[in-house]
Each structure stands twice: as C-alpha cells, then as structure tokens.
Amino acid sequence: MRVLFVAGGTSGVIFGIVPLAQEMRNAGHEVLMAAPENCMPTIMNAALPAVPVSSKAMQEALVDRRGVRVPIPEDLHERYIFNGRTFGRYAASCLEGLLALVDRWPPDVVVGGALAFAAPLVAAYAGVPYVKQAIDMGEPRTIDLAAAAELAPEMEQLGLYDMPRPDLFIDICPPSLRPWDAPVAQLMRYVPYSTQRPVQSWTYRRSDRPRVLVSAGSRVTPDSDFGILRGLVDKVSQLDVEVLVAAPEDVAQRLQPLPPHVRAGWIPLPQAAPKCDLVVHHAGGNTTMGYASYGVPQILVPYLPYCVDYSERLSRYGAATMILPEEDSAENIVQACARVLTDPAYRERAADLAAEISGLPNMFEVVGTVESLVARHVKA
Structure with missing residues (x-):
C-alpha cells in the first residue's frame, strides 16, 4: 500500500514519526514523507x-494572514x-502542495x-x-480547536464542516501516564530516533562521578x-558531577569555554542514556519520552506551556520532578x-516506567493494524 506521512515543520516533530515510517517501508510498503523544503535534510x-x-x-x-506578526500571549x-x-x-x-501531491x-x-493539521484535510x-x-x-x-478555527477557510473549500476525526489514533504515552479522558487508541512502544554520527567510546563508559545530561532539544x-x-x-555545572550537554555542534561551540567536567556536542541517546543518572531539560516531547524509555530520572523545566501538563503527570508518577520556568534559579535546580x-525512589520509578513502555505493542504490530484499517476501507 501507499502510505503518505505528513510531517510537522520542525525536526523535533519529524523525529517522532520517523520510526513508524521506517517500519512501514521495511514492511514493503511504498512510503513518502511530505514536509516544507527546509525539513528535507532531516527526512x-x-x-x-x-x-x-x-x-x-x-x-x-x-505572521498572521494579514501579514502582521502575532505577539506571544502571557496568559496560558x-x-x-x-x-x-x-x-x-x-x-x-x-x-x-499536499493536494497536488x-x-x-x-x-x-x-x-x-x-500537530500536523494538514494531514486530516488531505x-x-x-x-x-x-x-x-x-x-x-x-x-x-x-491547540486542536484553535487550529481548526484557523483552518476554517480551507475546510470550507474542501466541503468540510469540521476537522476530520482520525480513523485510528496511535498513542505512545504509557497507560500509567495517560489522562483519564484520553481517546481510545492503538498503543505503541516509543522508539527514540535521532541523527547519527560515529559513536565515541566515552559515551558508553562511565566516570567515577554521577553523569548528568543537559538538553534544550x-x-x-x-x-x-x-x-x-x-x-x-x-x-x-555547579554540581560535582560529569555533565554532558546534548547540542548541535554550532551551539556547542557557542557554549565554550566550559569547565573540564562538562562536555558539549552531539550525544548518541541509545549509548549515553543507560549510563546517565539524571537528565535536566526543557521538557520537550522527544527528550522526555526518550529518557523515560531508557529509565533515566528527569528534571523537567517546561519552558513551553503545552509541556506543563505531561510534566506534572510524570512528576506525580515519581520518575521526575518539575521546576516551573519562573522558579528555575540555580539554587532550585542544584537542590x-x-x-x-x-x-533511589526516582530511579526505581523511572525503571518501572521504562518497563511499561517496553511492554507496549511494537511497531510491527501497529503496521498490521494500519494494514487492516486500509483493507476494511477498501472492502467498504
């Protein structure tokens, strides 16, 4: 079958759908991933x-449709x-471009x-x-409701009166952290994806000090x-620990000079994560799910408001602690x-969560579910 993946406009959201697209291709299906021109290298x-x-x-x-830059509101x-x-x-x-495709x-x-709201319309x-x-x-x-309001002219042109509902929702959130009113879903094991480079031996070897990774996505x-x-x-860096900073090379260079116990640059998650004792980050979706899948305790500072809800859920679970952006003083973060x-309770809960994630249906099973969905549609 032909499978069209509609990607979002940034690398973070593209990383989230790449593993399933690769699994679809490996299962023998014809796959295309559509995105804006500046995202072509990532795909x-x-x-x-x-x-x-x-x-x-x-x-x-x-910038809105009148050409006016929209100010970022302070109200949540x-x-x-x-x-x-x-x-x-x-x-x-x-x-x-999608309709022409x-x-x-x-x-x-x-x-x-x-967050790829063109997909249901296409x-x-x-x-x-x-x-x-x-x-x-x-x-x-x-966010979904506001996107639908913005897309009202496009929906009207397509003869739609509402944003089309998904025929299948694939959720990567482990059951213990799903909201009580979450929609019915096909659960799927989360598999981290990131760009690759040669892996250095220091990433999978530990020093004598605890290892803390820092990331802003x-x-x-x-x-x-x-x-x-x-x-x-x-x-x-004020802590007596080994610090790894996951960052693009141009950003890592901008961080220099750094103390001897701090290393910045590309970090291979599958090799480095199992050797980390803690990750401190901005609560981005891929970063949060990635380290949860490897059983690493987290400190979440949700600088983007939409990250607050699941940061709170993860904190209540006991595998992380959340610090609000307005409270991210050096003293609070160090403490x-x-x-x-x-x-040790944080490490234990993080391990419990990782085990739950690893027990979810793998992508091969999910590909089968999508195949069955398409087969039923063809017969109908």
Missing part, C-alpha cells in the same frame, strides 16, 4: 523519501490558542503527527483513512532557545538535582 538523513510541499518555514507562520489559555492558530497557518501553507500520487492512507480530500500519531504524551485540546540554535540551554548548563541523585 533524507533518516533514509526516507522526502517530498517538499511548501517553501515556507514554520517560523513564518508566526491564550498561549494555547496562539500555538494552535500558528500550527493551523503552517498547515494551510502546506495544503496546496495526492493528485499525482494517490495514497491508501495518510499518517500525520499530532486524507479527506483523497478519500482515504487518516491515522493520527502522538509525538509526545499529549498536547492540550485547545533539537530545535536550539545560536539564535533560538540558546539562552535556555546556556542557563541550564551554568546551573548544573533538585541533589535530591533526585540521592533518592
């Missing part, structure tokens, strides 16, 4: 066929609406990440099932979110690190 580095459907980058969606609810409308405008910018290459099913246009895949432990529903650049990363590094490193 091609995953050895997946990439199709550009827009010349606009995600950042351009911060208004921030969710801002996020949803931004993702909606991004989806609108990709829609023309499916006219030339009719898919049998469309798979979209949770599936409805093509008359094929729509599969929605979670890319983290869940976003506030207000894959989207950090010298001009975006660098201050967040710099602040976390400076605060964690939190010391508490998590010395209390």
Whole structure:
C-alpha cells in the first residue's frame, strides 16, 4: 500500500514519526514523507523519501494572514490558542502542495503527527483513512480547536464542516501516564530516533562521578532557545558531577569555554542514556519520552506551556520532578538535582516506567493494524 506521512515543520516533530515510517517501508510498503523544503535534510538523513510541499518555514507562520506578526500571549489559555492558530497557518501553507501531491500520487492512507493539521484535510480530500500519531504524551485540546478555527477557510473549500476525526489514533504515552479522558487508541512502544554520527567510546563508559545530561532539544540554535540551554548548563555545572550537554555542534561551540567536567556536542541517546543518572531539560516531547524509555530520572523545566501538563503527570508518577520556568534559579535546580541523585525512589520509578513502555505493542504490530484499517476501507 501507499502510505503518505505528513510531517510537522520542525525536526523535533519529524523525529517522532520517523520510526513508524521506517517500519512501514521495511514492511514493503511504498512510503513518502511530505514536509516544507527546509525539513528535507532531516527526512533524507533518516533514509526516507522526502517530498517538499511548501517553501515556507514554520517560523513564518508566526505572521498572521494579514501579514502582521502575532505577539506571544502571557496568559496560558491564550498561549494555547496562539500555538494552535500558528500550527493551523503552517498547515494551510502546506495544503496546496499536499493536494497536488495526492493528485499525482494517490495514497491508501495518510499518517500525520499530532500537530500536523494538514494531514486530516488531505486524507479527506483523497478519500482515504487518516491515522493520527502522538509525538509526545499529549498536547492540550485547545491547540486542536484553535487550529481548526484557523483552518476554517480551507475546510470550507474542501466541503468540510469540521476537522476530520482520525480513523485510528496511535498513542505512545504509557497507560500509567495517560489522562483519564484520553481517546481510545492503538498503543505503541516509543522508539527514540535521532541523527547519527560515529559513536565515541566515552559515551558508553562511565566516570567515577554521577553523569548528568543537559538538553534544550533539537530545535536550539545560536539564535533560538540558546539562552535556555546556556542557563541550564551554568546551573548544573555547579554540581560535582560529569555533565554532558546534548547540542548541535554550532551551539556547542557557542557554549565554550566550559569547565573540564562538562562536555558539549552531539550525544548518541541509545549509548549515553543507560549510563546517565539524571537528565535536566526543557521538557520537550522527544527528550522526555526518550529518557523515560531508557529509565533515566528527569528534571523537567517546561519552558513551553503545552509541556506543563505531561510534566506534572510524570512528576506525580515519581520518575521526575518539575521546576516551573519562573522558579528555575540555580539554587532550585542544584537542590533538585541533589535530591533526585540521592533518592533511589526516582530511579526505581523511572525503571518501572521504562518497563511499561517496553511492554507496549511494537511497531510491527501497529503496521498490521494500519494494514487492516486500509483493507476494511477498501472492502467498504
């Protein structure tokens, strides 16, 4: 069958759907992944066929349809609406290219990440099932509602009165952390994905000191979110620990000079994570799920408001502790690190969560579920 994956506009959300796309391809299906032009290298580095459907980058969606840059609200609810409308405008910018693609290459099913709001519209246009895949432990529903409001003109042009509901929802959130009102889903084991480079021996060997990893996610650049990363590094570096800073090379260079016990640059998650005692980060979806899957305790500082909800859930579970951005002083972060490193309960709960994640259905099983969905649609 032909499977069209509709990616989001940043590497973080693309990383979330790459493993399933690779599994679909390995199962013998024809796969294309659509995204804006600036995301083509990220997809091609995953050895997946990439199709550009827009010349606009995600950042351009911060400007509304009148050409006015939209200020970021301080109120939490208004921030969710801002996020949803931004993702909606991004989806609108990709829609023309996506519709032209499916006219030339009719898919049998469309798979979209949770924030890829063009995917349900394309599936409805093509008359094929729509599969929605979670890319983290869940976003506030207000974001979905705001995106639908932003996309009202496009939905009207397609003859739709509402955002199409998914025919199948694939959720990677472990059952213990799913909200009570979460929709019915096909659960799937989360498999971390990141770009690859030669692995150095220090990544899988431990020193005599505890190892703490610091990250601000894959989207950090010298001009975006660098201050967040710099602040976390400076605060964690005060501890008597080995510090690893996961960052792109240009960002790592910008962090220099660093103390001898701090190493910054590309970090291979599968090799480094099992040797980490703690990770301190911005609560991004892939980072949070990745270290949860390896059983590493976490300190979450949710600088993006949509990350607060699942950060609280993970903290209540006992595998992490959350520090609000307005409380991320050096003293608070150092105290939190010391508490998590010395209390074995965090490590025990993190191990319990990792075991739960590893026991979820693997992607091969999920591919079978999608195949059955398409078969039923064809027969109908």
